[in-house]
Amino acid sequence: AQTVTQSQPEMSVQEAETVTLSCTYDTSESDYYLFWYKQPPSRQMILVIRQEAYKQQNATENRFSVNFQKAAKSFSLKISDSQLGDAAMYFCAYRSPNTGNQFYFGTGTSLTVIP
């Protein structure tokens, strides 16, 4: 099974500042997708951003952007202008058509936003 590693169990950021969450993964596939999901306390997981492995351009969604380094198998999430509502658990996930399209999730990073 694919392995997704999030080495930062907890991170904190000052409101309006920028924070980067790290994710690495292990795969021998060339065709796959990477995702960042956000899980606020006691609320359901929602998609933050998605990256196709065959695209060299890094995905961007408003204040959220990724740094996708395919050769290094790294997929970090940058949150700019952090807001109090960004406080949540963030999960990195891997998905490939060769593995049944199921998600493989990391262990998550808990992000605290300091007012």
Add this chain to the structure above:
Amino acid sequence: DTGVSQDPRHKITKRGQNVTFRCDPISEHNRLYWYRQTLGQGPEFLTYFQNEAQLEKSRLLSDRFSAERPKGSFSTLEIQRTEQGDSAMYLCASSPNALAGDTQYFGPGTRLTVL
């Protein structure tokens, strides 16, 4: 579109009892997934359906677990003879198709506590 719903949101049961959870996916979503999430971990894949067909089951899904999606709409997950190790959040997700890039939409989860 009301999103993915799950019922109940919380379930407390005694060891040895059977429990059943229900998931209602977003209408017309063909794919339905079940995940288990324990404290401090990311969701772990259990099983998924393409319409009414159960296409894959994880090794985590012991013979005490059974899932159905009888008409290709809602799904149920039953755990027989519950054990304390079954205590976890059970998440359901749906996606429109079987494409790896498809977003999975998650429900709020059912938190199971086995005493």
